[in-house]
Each structure stands twice: as C-alpha cells, then as structure tokens.
Amino acid sequence: MGVLIVSLTALRMEARAQTPSSTETRPTPGDALVVGSIGDASRLLPILTTDSASGDIVSLVFNGLVKYDERLAVVGDLAESWHVASDGLTITFVLRRGVRWHDGQPFGAEDVRFTYEKLIDPNVKTPYSSSYELIESVDVLDEATVRVRYREPFAPALESWMMGIMPKHLLGQEDLNTTRYLRQPIGTGPYRFVRWKTGELINLEVNPDYFEHRPYLDRYLYRIIPDQATLFLELITGGVDLSGLSPLQYERQTKTAYFERHYQRFRYPSFGFTYIGYNLNDVRFHDQRVRQAINLAIDKRAILDGILFSLGSVATGPYPKESWAYDPSVVPQPRDLDQARALLAQAGWEDHDGDGWLDRDGAPFRFTLMTNQGNEVRRQVAELIQQQLKEVGIDVRIKVIEWSTFVHEFIDTRRFDAVLLGWSLSRDPDLYDLFHSSKTREGEYNFVGYRNPEVDQLLWAGRRTFLQHERQAIYRRVHRLLYEDQPYTFLFVPDALPVVHRRFRNVRPTPIGIMDNLIEWYVPAPEQRYHRMAR
Amino acid sequence: MTSYVVRRLVSLVPVLLWITILSFGIIHLAPGKPTDLAMQFNPRVSLEARERLTRLYGLDQPLHRQYLDWLHRVIRLDFGRSFLDDRPVIEKILERLPVTVMINLLSLGLVLVIAIPLGVLAAVRPHSLFDRATTVVVFLGYSMPSFWLALLLMAAFSVTLRWFPVSGLLSLAFAHVEFWDLIQHPLTHLAAWQDVAWHLVLPVTVTAFVSLAGLSRYTRSSMIEVLKQDYIRTARAKGLSERHVLFKHGLRNGLLPILTILGLSLPDLIGGSVISETIFSVPGMGRLFYEAVMARDYPVVMALVTIGSIFTMLGNFLADLAYAYADPRIRLSRETSP
Numbered sequence: 001m002g003v004l005i006v007s008l009t010a011l012r013m014e015a016r017a018q019t020p021s022s023t024e025t026r027p028t029p030g031d032a033l034v035v036g037s038i039g040d041a042s043r044l045l046p047i048l049t050t051d052s053a054s055g056d057i058v059s060l061v062f063n064g065l066v067k068y069d070e071r072l073a074v075v076g077d078l079a080e081s082w083h084v085a086s087d088g089l090t091i092t093f094v095l096r097r098g099v100r101w102h103d104g105q106p107f108g109a110e111d112v113r114f115t116y117e118k119l120i121d122p123n124v125k126t127p128y129s130s131s132y133e134l135i136e137s138v139d140v141l142d143e144a145t146v147r148v149r150y151r152e153p154f155a156p157a158l159e160s161w162m163m164g165i166m167p168k169h170l171l172g173q174e175d176l177n178t179t180r181y182l183r184q185p186i187g188t189g190p191y192r193f194v195r196w197k198t199g200e201l202i203n204l205e206v207n208p209d210y211f212e213h214r215p216y217l218d219r220y221l222y223r224i225i226p227d228q229a230t231l232f233l234e235l236i237t238g239g240v241d242l243s244g245l246s247p248l249q250y251e252r253q254t255k256t257a258y259f260e261r262h263y264q265r266f267r268y269p270s271f272g273f274t275y276i277g278y279n280l281n282d283v284r285f286h287d288q289r290v291r292q293a294i295n296l297a298i299d300k301r302a303i304l305d306g307i308l309f310s311l312g313s314v315a316t317g318p319y320p321k322e323s324w325a326y327d328p329s330v331v332p333q334p335r336d337l338d339q340a341r342a343l344l345a346q347a348g349w350e351d352h353d354g355d356g357w358l359d360r361d362g363a364p365f366r367f368t369l370m371t372n373q374g375n376e377v378r379r380q381v382a383e384l385i386q387q388q389l390k391e392v393g394i395d396v397r398i399k400v401i402e403w404s405t406f407v408h409e410f411i412d413t414r415r416f417d418a419v420l421l422g423w424s425l426s427r428d429p430d431l432y433d434l435f436h437s438s439k440t441r442e443g444e445y446n447f448v449g450y451r452n453p454e455v456d457q458l459l460w461a462g463r464r465t466f467l468q469h470e471r472q473a474i475y476r477r478v479h480r481l482l483y484e485d486q487p488y489t490f491l492f493v494p495d496a497l498p499v500v501h502r503r504f505r506n507v508r509p510t511p512i513g514i515m516d517n518l519i520e521w522y523v524p525a526p527e528q529r530y531h532r533m534a535r
Numbered sequence: 536m537t538s539y540v541v542r543r544l545v546s547l548v549p550v551l552l553w554i555t556i557l558s559f560g561i562i563h564l565a566p567g568k569p570t571d572l573a574m575q576f577n578p579r580v581s582l583e584a585r586e587r588l589t590r591l592y593g594l595d596q597p598l599h600r601q602y603l604d605w606l607h608r609v610i611r612l613d614f615g616r617s618f619l620d621d622r623p624v625i626e627k628i629l630e631r632l633p634v635t636v637m638i639n640l641l642s643l644g645l646v647l648v649i650a651i652p653l654g655v656l657a658a659v660r661p662h663s664l665f666d667r668a669t670t671v672v673v674f675l676g677y678s679m680p681s682f683w684l685a686l687l688l689m690a691a692f693s694v695t696l697r698w699f700p701v702s703g704l705l706s707l708a709f710a711h712v713e714f715w716d717l718i719q720h721p722l723t724h725l726a727a728w729q730d731v732a733w734h735l736v737l738p739v740t741v742t743a744f745v746s747l748a749g750l751s752r753y754t755r756s757s758m759i760e761v762l763k764q765d766y767i768r769t770a771r772a773k774g775l776s777e778r779h780v781l782f783k784h785g786l787r788n789g790l791l792p793i794l795t796i797l798g799l800s801l802p803d804l805i806g807g808s809v810i811s812e813t814i815f816s817v818p819g820m821g822r823l824f825y826e827a828v829m830a831r832d833y834p835v836v837m838a839l840v841t842i843g844s845i846f847t848m849l850g851n852f853l854a855d856l857a858y859a860y861a862d863p864r865i866r867l868s869r870e871t872s873p
Contacts (some may be wrong), residue, residue: 043620125621126584127588128584129583130584178621182620183622197710197818198818199818200816201710203710221707224816224818225816226816227702229686230686230689230701230813233689233694233701233702234702236694237694237701239702403567404565405565407567408566409566442582443582534711
C-alpha cells in the first residue's frame, strides 16, 4: 500500500512539473529548494567555517558588511555605504538601519566590533585571523557607524569584511569553540536555521523579515549525499533540485530528452585554475628556458578538449578572463615542439645517446609529477601531460598521493620535482601569499620558491592602494610577468557546471555563480512541489 | 564458574591497554595533522593561524604526554571532543549507532534465516544440483564489489522501477523527525517507521547478500562433518526418521560452531560498511570512522578503536561462555579438571 501511495504521489508531482508554464510576471512565494552536497557541514559560525558545506549554509544564514554583486563589484550587504580615507588607513562603514537578528533583536555596530574581537582572539579556533591582524582598532562611533583603522593600507581589507557578522547578544558570553550556536546559528540572513540532522540534512526556512525582501522560496534543504553517482541518481529522480555536474556528466549523461525537459544546465568559469608547479630550487627547473620549453610542449587545448570536454578555458595566468586583473594582451602560445626542443637544447638538454630521451651530463631528463588522490580529472591530465612531454623526450613519472601525506611529506618538505594542483581563489587579485619571495617558509604557499624582485614590489604595492585603476595596472603586469617566468605552467580554468530543476525561475549564470540572487528565485504556484513542511 | 568469568574479564584489561597504545602510535605515525584538511592550501589561512590552532588542539605536546592525557580522560569515560567540529565524541557516536545497529541486526537476521537452511540443505545433499547452484550464487555475492551491487540495485529498483527511494534514511516529508525520536517514541511515528523501512530495504539487502557466503558455507561443512559421525549412524540404525535424525541430533551439534561465529560478529554489529553507507547516504558508524581517519580526527578514531576492541573481546568471551554452556562435554570437563 505504501508503495502505491508513493508512486501515485510521484506521478502527481510529475504531472505538475510538465504543466507548460505561462509567462510569469509576479513571483509567487512557496516551495523548497533541495540541494545535494557531498560533504556535511561541521561548524555553522562564520569565523570558524573551513569546509565548503559549512560555508554554503553560513552564506544564507549570515551577512557580511559587503559582498560581491554579479559583476564582481563590491557592494553593500549589512553596510549601506562606506568611505575609505585618502590615506587608505581608515574605512568607515555606515550600517543599514532596522536590520534584525533571527531572534528579533536589533543588529548594530557592536556586533561588528564583537566579530572582529573574536577573529583576533588567540583562544578562538579561527583560521582567518591574519586578514584582521593589520587592524589597529575597530571603533563604534554610534549604533550604525563603525570605523576600522589599519596600521598600513590594505586593499584586500574590503573583501575581508565579507565575513559574516555574529550576534554579540547571544555569543558574547559563549566559548565560540564549543558553543551550541555552532549547531544552531542565529544570523541576519535570508534564511533561518531550523534543524540539522547530522550526516543527513540541514533544514533552513525563509526569514520573512529579511532586510532586502522576503525571499520567495520557503525552504532551503541541504541533503548530504556523499557519493557522486548517488547524487546524480537523486538528481534524475527528482530527489535533489540543484547539483554540480562533472564534465563527463554535463557532456554525456545529461543530454536526454527527459533531462532537457526537467532541468536547466548552466556553465560559467570557476574562480580557480589548475597548474603544474615546479620546484624552482631543483637545478633542472631553475632554468627559465626549461620551464618555457615545457610550457610550449604541453597542448593545453588538447587537455581541455579531451578530458574536460572543452568545458573550461586555457589559462595563461592566475586570473580568469572575467577578472579585472586579467591582462587580455597575454595570449597563450600555441604548441611548438621545435621551439621547445630548441630551448631545451640551449639549456644543455639533447638526446646525446639516441635512446629517445633528452639527457645532460649522462643523466636523462626524468622527473616525477605528483598529484593528490581523489581527483579523477587531475589524474587524467597528468597522464596526458606525460604523453605530450614524451614527444619532446622528457620522461614523466606520475605519483598519486593521499592529500595529507602529500602536503606534509612532499610539499612542506620541498621534496618534490613538480606537482599538478589547483588553486581556488578569492575574487580579490592579491596573490601576495602565493608568489611573494618571503612566503617560502614551511607551510606557506610559495612552496615553489619563486623569487622575482619586480613581482615582489608589485604585489606589495597592489595591497597598499585602494585605487582600482592603479591596482589593475599592477596586477595586469603581474599576470604578464608570471606568464613569462613560468614558475607554474598555467593549464586551464575549469567551468562550474551547476544544474537546476526547471521549475525555478530567475536563475542565471554570472561570473560569481548562480546563487547570488537566490532571494529572487521562485516557482510558479502550479509547479510547486513542496508544500507546508513541518519544522 | 564465577571465578573463571572474573579471571577472564580481568585478563582482558592489559590487552585493551596495549591495543590503545598501539592504535595511538599507529594513527600518529600516519603523516598529516588534524588541522590539515581544512587549513592546508587555503590562502586565507596563514602559517601563524595554523600554528596557533595546533597549539589549541594540544598537538604540539610530546606523543606520550598526549596519550596519557587521553588515557586519563578515557578512564573517566570522557572520550574528548572531535577535532572536526568540537562536539563530544560520545555524542557523535551515539547519534550514529542506532542506524548501524539496526541495519546490521536486520542484515544478520536475514543472513541467518537464509544461510543456515541453505547450508543445511546443501549438506544433506552434497554435490547435488541444489548444492552447486547455491554455491555459485553465494560466491557471486561474496566476490561482487558491494558498491557495484549497491549501484546496480539502486539503478534498477529506485530509478527505473521507482519501488524504493534512492538514498537516505527518511523522505523529506519527515525532515523534521530525528532518528532518536523514532526509537524513543515508536508508536507516535508509525508513518515515519514505514518510511525508514522503505529506505533500508536496499542497504540491508546489499549488506546481507555479501555475507551469505561465509555463514552458509560454514554451516554446510559443519553439518557434513556432523552427519558423518557415528552417533548419526547409530540414530539411523535405531530406525529414526531422517527428519528426526537431522533436527534432533544433527543440527544441535552442527550449529554449535555458528555460536562462535555469532560471538565473533558482535563487533560487526557496531561497525558499518563505509562503502554501502556512502552509496546509500546512511549516516552510520562506517562513514564516521573513515572520515575520522582521513581527517586525522584522533579522538574519534581512538574512541572507535577502543570501543571496537572491547566489543571484540567481549564477543569472543561470550562466544566461549555460550559454547561452554551449550556443549556439555566442555562444561563437564572443565568442572572435573582442577
């Protein structure tokens, strides 16, 4: 009997979904968005979240002072406006009035200062303190005005104020490391926390008093489905409304008539890139000609087309094309094996013994390319690179290692030849931590050992000015220099491939993603699926 | 008898201690630290921040100091807090235990109900078509990768036929129901229990199918041994019906080894298969352990290893006791010997 009821309900829902939608001009409230996630969240307080699942939930329950809009411009969130002093040392935020926490209490400047105090508190297990340590003071001028004074001008500061603001009246007396509010967050955001069933589901309901406007979707349900294959099956049976697709799924498994009728696929460049990082202290890679030669020998287009089904673009530097820091005059060089061989010969690498491999002083050019376990795409990319470099006579060995081991035993100790990895970056183009020559201590991110005094100077200067046009000139030059120096061989920027059930309206891809306007999404009444869910 | 029990229990303590020392050493031998997963290669996290966190977690202390701190707390049944989310380890274990135990009990029940008759029937007619056919089927189940079987069943029954839900424990209609509520107030949640039942059919089937081989083959060989015995021949010679011979004399002796197996499967009750839990999105103990190891969540790993060891030794011990009780030969010989 239960089975009969289940299938009848499914049929009824199916029928609704297929109702042709008339042109909707007025959004209707109701329905729920069911999102699938591979991992569970761990901590739901903004300053303590480190995994993406926690980040997803926190981004809906909390607000920062500012945020990015769909054109990647910084706009106000909890702050109505802000003013950067001419010396770049002070930012004054004017906060919105009338904003309330989910428990009804008013939000104010005290909450901002409280959040800052916890960010720099040595006893709080927050990993984000470094962006706030340059702050000299945070002063509450009145309940809607906050003045932040920095010890030196720090342009990425604005982005750091996208950190979710926490309620002082609830957390003031709590130990943030163990408080129950880690699992029952109270914020100012468009959705309120309802329930967290560990390992299964996080349930959020609409905040009807949200300061922008009441979001149309009544519920946001975050289902934890750890297996990629299961997630896909849930998607096609309607158990999940939104999910990310792998290139294979996008290209080969979602072009059926059923899928087209019920789902909308999107594609936009993600903010990150995949690269080969060379150990620049290794005598072989120390020579710039060798790195440039390898760059010329690798066919990035083939990698993109063959492994990612062309769902991405070739990278020439650390910025995607959408970033204002991207220098469009830096053009990727096409594959040129002759030029590559010529450069390698200049560096002393030739096939002296005729065995098909390049050699120098009797030793063949052989190196190990390491990458992390669990990333199928990366493994395939490594194999393709191995094959491509074989054509110039370089012998590449591949090693796939579990993540923690990889970082500790090989990267931190600098015991590697070359690594195949990716960076997922924030929108601010500051790359000080990645490429400045001072960031080469164990555990820091310039693990390749890159040292270019001009780049050092540019990175330092780029942080200290707030003038957009000045920063743009600086970072475009950094882009060009990095491409010429090749501390990394920049491979590609993959596309993000989300898919959403068609019943949701107002969904569109932007450089920042598809979820930025979630409060505008709605489902026309006849197509709504989830009604009046219990708390 | 009581002094025997007491002596046995006491002798378990040093073994347990050694197990914890070894496990502690091994998990710390693995390269990597708990702060890695989240904080390595995150450009927003500086080296100083990571060092500060290492200190806050007590990871900068010498190893033996860390172990003694842990032991000190465990003796008072305080398993500490998870490094992943700072929740008490006991809480994390208790919220996952019921589901795992339920799946394992159901699966065990299914296996017993199928495997034992299968084994007995095969033993009664060895090398027959029935025997050979069942051998093939159970070995198929044994050799099949469980994730493959899980996905096949899911694709067939959940996606194509829509008989069962794809994954999870409860439908969204019951999103507000917590699993502990279901257990504490079963009668008020009958609809939810039905929902759970539908969700568990496939996971239990997969778990059971792969374990059929072991028990059925063991039963079969044990029964074959028993049926060759002299007392069976005597019983037949006395003119007893084959059914009487089998059920009254054969089974009682043949099934004794099953007790041992059951005792040794006690720790399996609390262990989950991370593979089928992952595929079916069941929040069980298998995933808890696997995720804890990958994230180097030492408190959780140590708690699970300790509890698992206790269960193993207890299961072993109970199996011995049960065997001694059930088999008069052992019981009597023990009583007469000094």
